[in-house]
Amino acid sequence: MKTLNVKNIVKSNAIWFVFLAEVIIFAIASGGTFISANNIINIARQVSYYGIASIGMTFVILIAGIDLSIGSIITIVNVVCAYLMVNAGLNMWLAVAVSLILAMAIGILNGAMIASVGIPALIATFASQTIFEGVAYLISGGRPIAGYDSSFGIFGRWSLGPIPICAIIMIACFAIGSFILNKSFFGRYFYAIGGNEEAAELSGIRVNRIKYLIYALSGFFAGLAGIVLLSRSGSAQSTVGKGLEFDVITCVVLGGVSVNGGVGRMSGVVAGVLIIGSLTNGMILMDISDYTQMVVKGLVLAVAVGIDCMSKKRQIN
Amino acid sequence: MNEDYVLELEHIRKEYPGVVALKDVTLQLRRGEVLGLIGENGAGKSTLIKCCSGAVIPTSGKIRINGKEFDRMTPQLAAENGIAIIYQEFNNVGELSAAENLFLGRPIRKGIMIDRKTMEDEAAKAFDQLKIRINPRELVKNLSVGYQQMIEIAKAIQQNAQVLIMDEPSAPLTTNEVDNMFAVVELLRQKGVSIIYISHRLEEIFRLSDRIEVIRDGEYVDTLITPKATVDELIRMMVGREMTQKYPPRRDCIDHSKVVLELKDVCGNGDKNITMKIHAGEVLGLGGLVGAGRTELAEVIFGSRPKESGTILLNGKEINPRSPREAIDLGIALVPEDRKRHGALLTNSIKNNINMPIYERISKVSIIDSGTEKRTAEKYREEIQIKCPTINQLVKNLSGGNQQKVILGKWLAADSQLIIFDEPTRGIDVGAKYEIYKLINDLVESGRSVLMISSEMEELIGMSDRIIVLAEHEITGELQKEAFNADTVMAYASAVADKKEVPA
Numbered sequence: 001m002k003t004l005n006v007k008n009i010v011k012s013n014a015i016w017f018v019f020l021a022e023v024i025i026f027a028i029a030s031g032g033t034f035i036s037a038n039n040i041i042n043i044a045r046q047v048s049y050y051g052i053a054s055i056g057m058t059f060v061i062l063i064a065g066i067d068l069s070i071g072s073i074i075t076i077v078n079v080v081c082a083y084l085m086v087n088a089g090l091n092m093w094l095a096v097a098v099s100l101i102l103a104m105a106i107g108i109l110n111g112a113m114i115a116s117v118g119i120p121a122l123i124a125t126f127a128s129q130t131i132f133e134g135v136a137y138l139i140s141g142g143r144p145i146a147g148y149d150s151s152f153g154i155f156g157r158w159s160l161g162p163i164p165i166c167a168i169i170m171i172a173c174f175a176i177g178s179f180i181l182n183k184s185f186f187g188r189y190f191y192a193i194g195g196n197e198e199a200a201e202l203s204g205i206r207v208n209r210i211k212y213l214i215y216a217l218s219g220f221f222a223g224l225a226g227i228v229l230l231s232r233s234g235s236a237q238s239t240v241g242k243g244l245e246f247d248v249i250t251c252v253v254l255g256g257v258s259v260n261g262g263v264g265r266m267s268g269v270v271a272g273v274l275i276i277g278s279l280t281n282g283m284i285l286m287d288i289s290d291y292t293q294m295v296v297k298g299l300v301l302a303v304a305v306g307i308d309c310m311s312k313k314r315q316i317n
Numbered sequence: 318m319n320e321d322y323v324l325e326l327e328h329i330r331k332e333y334p335g336v337v338a339l340k341d342v343t344l345q346l347r348r349g350e351v352l353g354l355i356g357e358n359g360a361g362k363s364t365l366i367k368c369c370s371g372a373v374i375p376t377s378g379k380i381r382i383n384g385k386e387f388d389r390m391t392p393q394l395a396a397e398n399g400i401a402i403i404y405q406e407f408n409n410v411g412e413l414s415a416a417e418n419l420f421l422g423r424p425i426r427k428g429i430m431i432d433r434k435t436m437e438d439e440a441a442k443a444f445d446q447l448k449i450r451i452n453p454r455e456l457v458k459n460l461s462v463g464y465q466q467m468i469e470i471a472k473a474i475q476q477n478a479q480v481l482i483m484d485e486p487s488a489p490l491t492t493n494e495v496d497n498m499f500a501v502v503e504l505l506r507q508k509g510v511s512i513i514y515i516s517h518r519l520e521e522i523f524r525l526s527d528r529i530e531v532i533r534d535g536e537y538v539d540t541l542i543t544p545k546a547t548v549d550e551l552i553r554m555m556v557g558r559e560m561t562q563k564y565p566p567r568r569d570c571i572d573h574s575k576v577v578l579e580l581k582d583v584c585g586n587g588d589k590n591i592t593m594k595i596h597a598g599e600v601l602g603l604g605g606l607v608g609a610g611r612t613e614l615a616e617v618i619f620g621s622r623p624k625e626s627g628t629i630l631l632n633g634k635e636i637n638p639r640s641p642r643e644a645i646d647l648g649i650a651l652v653p654e655d656r657k658r659h660g661a662l663l664t665n666s667i668k669n670n671i672n673m674p675i676y677e678r679i680s681k682v683s684i685i686d687s688g689t690e691k692r693t694a695e696k697y698r699e700e701i702q703i704k705c706p707t708i709n710q711l712v713k714n715l716s717g718g719n720q721q722k723v724i725l726g727k728w729l730a731a732d733s734q735l736i737i738f739d740e741p742t743r744g745i746d747v748g749a750k751y752e753i754y755k756l757i758n759d760l761v762e763s764g765r766s767v768l769m770i771s772s773e774m775e776e777l778i779g780m781s782d783r784i785i786v787l788a789e790h791e792i793t794g795e796l797q798k799e800a801f802n803a804d805t806v807m808a809y810a811s812a813v814a815d816k817k818e819v820p821a
Contacts, residue, residue: 199662
């Protein structure tokens with residue numbers, strides 16, 4: 001019985017062992033640079049924006065959905081927020097609020113297409129990805145928007161002591177996400193819908209309303225990620241969010257959230273984000289080219305989903 | 318070893334981490350016989366046949382086919398040695414024709430082209446042999462479930478199956494289709510095919526089989542010669558204890574002065590002009606053939622399908638539930654027919670399942686009161702005796718009967734006053750059935766009302782206080798307890814067809 005327990009502990013925390021192994025490998029390969037305080041703070045800064053976005057995506061994938069629009073949401077929040085501050089002269093906080101509302105509105109639009117119209121999530125969010133990438137171009141004219149107040153750096157550049165504020169935002173978001181999943185009835189609903197949508201509806205869950213909520217939340221977290229990214233980069237580009245949804249999906253799936261829905265924990269996603277973040281950082285430290293990085297990340301995604309599917313197969317046998 | 322046996326399973330054991338699915342099961346199948354295999358849900362019947370098909374690898378034991386010994390099967394080995402299994406779910410492709418399905422995976426070809434003509438001729442011959450009338454060109458999706466099953470059987474015979482294992486073959490079929498299937502089984506027996514027939518319906522086992530093997534809790538119990546066996550004996554062997562009564566007694570608890578639910582001319586979801594009353598403490602049985610519109614009526618009352626016209630009164634007040642949520646809050650509950658698809662949340666825990674309809678009630682500012690959550694689950698686990706190690710166990714790991722109890726627990730937690738059961742004991746083993754009946758009794762004795770849809774005539778008559786019969790989406794008759802009679806129910810159930818013949 002005791003050996004079984006050890007096995008279970010290893011099994012249910014496998015992802016953290018993977019992370020640990022990764023850290024050790026990069027630490028050795030980089031001659032210690034990888035685990036220097038500077039680099040760790042760097043990683044925290046780098047992962048913060050997709051860490052934030054991954055929380056919304058976790059909810060979405062938990063109900064067996066997908067949100068391909070978050071890259072475009074990040075882009076449009078960048079462009080709109082910068083435009084409001086620079087071209088419209090709006091107060092920084094007001095601009096942020098408007099941008100977040102816009103991000104949520106896009107999420108609600110996704111929810112409407114998926115829940116009320118019945119378009120499959122893959123197609124609905126792919127459509128809004130295309131639409132809002134285009135809208136971002138139309139607003140910016142394809143030119144970067146820069147020149148906003150330096151105090152905007154609070155979201156992505158400033159630090160509280162040694163800790164970057166964006167990392168604090170991310171940690172707070174993870175705490176909120178974990179709280180929603182474990183302590184609020186919404187979390188129970190998410191797991192129920194992901195497990196069996198029809199049975200969930202017949203148990204009294206208003207599935208459509210929850211779908212609206214989830215895609216709105218996904219939009220919100222993506223929007224917040226966009227603000228952090230804009231603050232870090234110093235200018236709004238209409239290409240900034242392109243393809244980010246795939247990094248975020250990789251983190252979530254790597255973190256053990258099943259693409260079939262109903263299974264997953266927030267702590268796993270934290271590990272997923274750290275693994276992808278340190279993988280990217282480590283490969284950059286070791287001068288591995290962008291294209292090789294793509295190959296590695298693609299493989300990681302396939303292996304992560306592969307392990308999930310194989311363990312399911314084994315259960316059946 | 319005996320030459321007479323086509324298939325022998327010796328001391329088969331299958332262990333999963335933490336569970337032993339089969340402890341020690343031995344089975345011997347003679348050439349040309351029909352062997353009934355019975356046992357409660359979870360007794361290990363499915364695991365055992367999966368060992369024959371190669372889907373499950375036994376931990377120990379021997380499989381002998383025509384004297385050849387194997388430690389394990391693979392799907393390919395099973396096919397080569399003439400073992401075929403007809404599962405409850407078919408492996409047909411709806412968009413292909415009957416003939417193409419018959420030769421699925423090994424089409425007759427002319428060079429690289431598929432030889433449709435020969436295939437259709439061969440298929441016609443194969444169907445003819447089994448005396449089934451299927452047009453080989455018909456797309457399978459246009460065929461009834463019964464015919465789809467026939468194609469599966471024909472496919473097995475076409476592939477020279479000597480051993481045919483049928484897992485609950487009658488479950489999805491209508492009465493007529495069952496008769497046709499029996500005829501085919503009979504024909505196959507005469508041709509020397511050996512058949513293992515698994516069914517919950519003992520009367521089928523008696524009608525078809527030569528011998529009956531009983532297994533219980535993964536262990537071999539006994540094999541009986543069918544003509545010498547009795548129902549009581551078989552049930553006792555399956556359950557492992559004496560079953561004196563099939564339906565538990567219930568005290569008279571109907572309050573005729575209190576009408577809980579009243580429907581006046583309700584139309585919707587296909588049903589027409591439904592008018593009925595259910596009293597407090599009453600079990601109202603809803604009889605009729607499959608497709609008569611009973612489930613559809615339940616869906617309208619439960620708010621999962623819209624009502625088109627008419628009035629629904631609950632305790633005298635008009636209601637109009639537009640979603641299950643609204644119906645639940647009014648005190649209406651539905652225990653659906655398809656437990657795994659619509660009833661239980663299999664991947665969630667017992668605790669979550671029971672609390673699911675009331676989470677919003679036991680939350681403050683969306684935060685769940687975890688104490689109440691736990692207490693509620695524990696309360697109903699005890700009250701209705703859900704057998705489980707902890708309330709954190711996932712529902713998918715429970716037996717059918719216990720899953721049904723979890724669903725009921727959920728509705729008790731939601732304080733439902735009217736509980737609709739759609740086929741309450743479908744796929745539930747004999748022992749657990751009795752417990753479900755007792756729970757239904759408890760419900761009405763505590764003043765709640767039950768609307769029970771059942772296609773099992775015996776259950777309908779045994780449990781109901783009153784029976785309303787539907788046919789083709791309309792009420793065709795109502796029977797008071799004194800007048801209960803299977804023939805009358807059947808007559809009402811097919812009444813519409815008769816009415817049409819008589820000019821009004």
